[in-house]
Amino acid sequence: MRVAISIVLAVLLAALAGLSGYASWNAERKAPMIGKRVAVNGASLHVFETGNRQSALPPVVLIHGASVNLRDMEMSLGRALAADRRVLMIDRPGRGYSERPVNGYQLDVQSAYIHDAVQALGYEKPLIVGQSLGGAVALNYALNYQDEISGLVLLAPVSHEWPGGVAWYNSASEIPVIGFLLRRLVIPVYGYFVAEKGIAESFAPDTPPPGYYERSGLALLFRAGDFRNNAADIANLKSEIRKQQGRYGELKLPVAILTGTSDSTVSPDIHSKALGREIAGASLKLLPDTGHALHHAETAAIVDVINGLSGAAEAGAP
Numbered sequence: 001m002r003v004a005i006s007i008v009l010a011v012l013l014a015a016l017a018g019l020s021g022y023a024s025w026n027a028e029r030k031a032p033m034i035g036k037r038v039a040v041n042g043a044s045l046h047v048f049e050t051g052n053r054q055s056a057l058p059p060v061v062l063i064h065g066a067s068v069n070l071r072d073m074e075m076s077l078g079r080a081l082a083a084d085r086r087v088l089m090i091d092r093p094g095r096g097y098s099e100r101p102v103n104g105y106q107l108d109v110q111s112a113y114i115h116d117a118v119q120a121l122g123y124e125k126p127l128i129v130g131q132s133l134g135g136a137v138a139l140n141y142a143l144n145y146q147d148e149i150s151g152l153v154l155l156a157p158v159s160h161e162w163p164g165g166v167a168w169y170n171s172a173s174e175i176p177v178i179g180f181l182l183r184r185l186v187i188p189v190y191g192y193f194v195a196e197k198g199i200a201e202s203f204a205p206d207t208p209p210p211g212y213y214e215r216s217g218l219a220l221l222f223r224a225g226d227f228r229n230n231a232a233d234i235a236n237l238k239s240e241i242r243k244q245q246g247r248y249g250e251l252k253l254p255v256a257i258l259t260g261t262s263d264s265t266v267s268p269d270i271h272s273k274a275l276g277r278e279i280a281g282a283s284l285k286l287l288p289d290t291g292h293a294l295h296h297a298e299t300a301a302i303v304d305v306i307n308g309l310s311g312a313a314e315a316g317a318p
Contacts (some may be wrong), residue, residue, distance in 0.1 A: 010174075023188040024223040026029045031071065031217025033097045035089070040116045046097035047117060048089045051082040057310050058150045059086035059123045061191060063114065063141075065132030066234055067198075069096030075209070075317075076295045077129065080303050085310075088123060090114055092137065094229030096220060105232040107240045111141040127306060130293050131155040132266055133233060137239060143247055151254040151309045155302065156266045156292050158237060159275045160245050166234050173231035183224040189220035205262050205289060206297035248278040255282040256305045260290030260297070 035048030051059075052079055060081055062073040070089040071120045080085050094100030103109050105149065118126060128149050130138025135157020142152045165171065169187070173179040195218055199208050209215070220226055257279075259272035266272075268286065276284035285305060287298050295302060 011038075021188075023192065023219070027217070027219035027223060028284075030214065031220055033151050034071065034074070037121055038117045040113050040120065041101065043093065043099040043101045043113065045093065045099070045113060045117045046070065046091040047121065048078070049087070049121070050074075050078060050089075051085050053086050055085040056249045057307075059088065059126045060306065061114070061118055061123065061126045062087065062089045063094075063128065063130040063134035063138050064089070065090065065129075065130075065134045067221050067230055069216070069220055071096075071146070071215070071219055073131070073295070075215055076299050077302060077306075079297050081306065082124060086123070086305075088118065088121065088126070090117060090314075092134065092233075092234075095226060100225075102228050105236045107124055107137055107140040107238070107244065108144070110137045110222065111144055115141060115145050123302075125150040127151045127153060127309060129153040129155065129306065130157060132292065133158055133237060135159065136237065136244075139248070140244055142251055142253065143244060146251065146253055148240040149253065152251070152256070153309060154255070154257045154272070154275070155295050156259045156263050156268075157257070157271060157275065158241065159248070161238055161241055162267065162270050163190055166237075170231040170234045172244070173228055174235050179228070183227050187227050188222045190226070191227075192219070195222075202265060202291065203293045203297070204264070204291050206291050206293060208293070208298040209296060249280070251279050251282075254309050255279050256285070256309050257282055258285045258287060258294060258298075258302060258305060260287045260292065262289055262292045263292045265292040 011035055033046055035046055037044040038047050062077055064073050070091045073089045078087055078089055091098035092168045093313050094104045095112050101109060126149055128138045128141050135154045138152060138154060170184055195213055199212055221230060257272050257276050276282050287294055
């Protein structure tokens, strides 16, 4: 009897592993690299460049948030900004098709690798734009390389320590053995069935763009390595935020902060509003009845702010 049960379990595990492997392969088939690789300090980052290289406006670097990849920015702000200026999108280290350096969850490490890629590609005095967790990375970038950028735009950024923890699967991914089994056998299948609900919650009360799951390549998240890195980014984010949240007063460059008043993912009160008080001269724009994915729901408003900040940067505003 025990032998029979063992055989059945082995067959089920093998079938699940096969299904998970197929899910990962299929995700890459449907959402392949759209850019190129740039070698940075022993790791390669996947970058996508678009836009008007001849523009006199400052170029823009777009940093995506948690769970998504550069396609999320490309299908919203990337396309909207491309007519008027040069635009660079980067899969954050360990996400999408970018390799993960040692201690890649650290905000200092992520911003350093993005900075070096920006430099390698010849972007001078760019505007840095970050959304959600990407906003935390953008803040770190500005704190470390303030003199090399012309401005900072933060979209529903994670900026301060918050009460509570993180989703169970992000914590579980950090547990030896359990995390391995979760990532290899469960997430590639489980993720597919809960993805649409997660998208709806992130966008609420706004409606996601048609075909967002496929167009954004969100299924790339459910590959074992990508999920591990994303989970580590989130699980360690609070401790990383503690390291920098007392330094925001150091920023002396043009800064714009935008957040949706209906954002239930990253609290406007804890993060954006507090940040607006701590950065001298920063502008804070509250978007009524808008959720966390404001770069999709309020693209035009954000482009207007970016254009306004470009003018402030060129005029040498403090």
